[in-house]
Amino acid sequence: MANDFSIDGMALAPGVVETIVAIAAQEVDGVASVGSTGVGSLTSMFKTKSAAQGVEVEVTEDSKLQIAVRIDVMYGYSLPDVAAQIRNSVAEAVVSQVGLSASRVDVYIDGIQFNK
Numbered sequence: 609m610a611n612d613f614s615i616d617g618m619a620l621a622p623g624v625v626e627t628i629v630a631i632a633a634q635e636v637d638g639v640a641s642v643g644s645t646g647v648g649s650l651t652s653m654f655k656t657k658s659a660a661q662g663v664e665v666e667v668t669e670d671s672k673l674q675i676a677v678r679i680d681v682m683y684g685y686s687l688p689d690v691a692a693q694i695r696n697s698v699a700e701a702v703v704s705q706v707g708l709s710a711s712r713v714d715v716y717i718d719g720i721q722f723n724k
Contacts, residue, residue: 615671615707625673625706626663632701633663633677636693638685640721643678662718672711673702680719691715 630642643662662678675698681690695713703709 620706625665625702628701628705629663629665629675629677629698630661632697633679633694636690636697638682638690639694640680640682667708668711670711671708673706673708674712674714675702675710676714676716678716678718680721681717683720683722687717691717 633639633642641662664676666674668674677694677698679690679694681687694715698713699710
């Protein structure tokens with residue numbers, strides 16, 4: 609989301625919804641991190657890691673959100689189950705905190721992390 613957008617007279621600054629999405633995703637069991645943690649990622653070399661890195665949000669013409677979340681999952685967790693839980697958690701968080709529903713929540717699993 610590049611610009612502010614308004615919902616019923618409330619303006620949200622860029623990054624607000626992304627932060628809500630990142631926190632909702634991070635709270636799901638099995639999620640190791642939101643956003644790329646790989647040292648090989650070219651974009652990670654030039655950007656500082658924020659709470660919303662790895663989250664993209666677009667607002668459609670009918671005021672619905674299309675959300676993409678990139679995560680790493682802890683080894684041993686069912687990938688389809690973690691993705692389903694993220695979709696549910698994110699959808700509930702944006703409805704309750706922003707008042708918009710998500711028409712789509714896409715989950716991209718970028719990696720697996722092992723216990724250290």
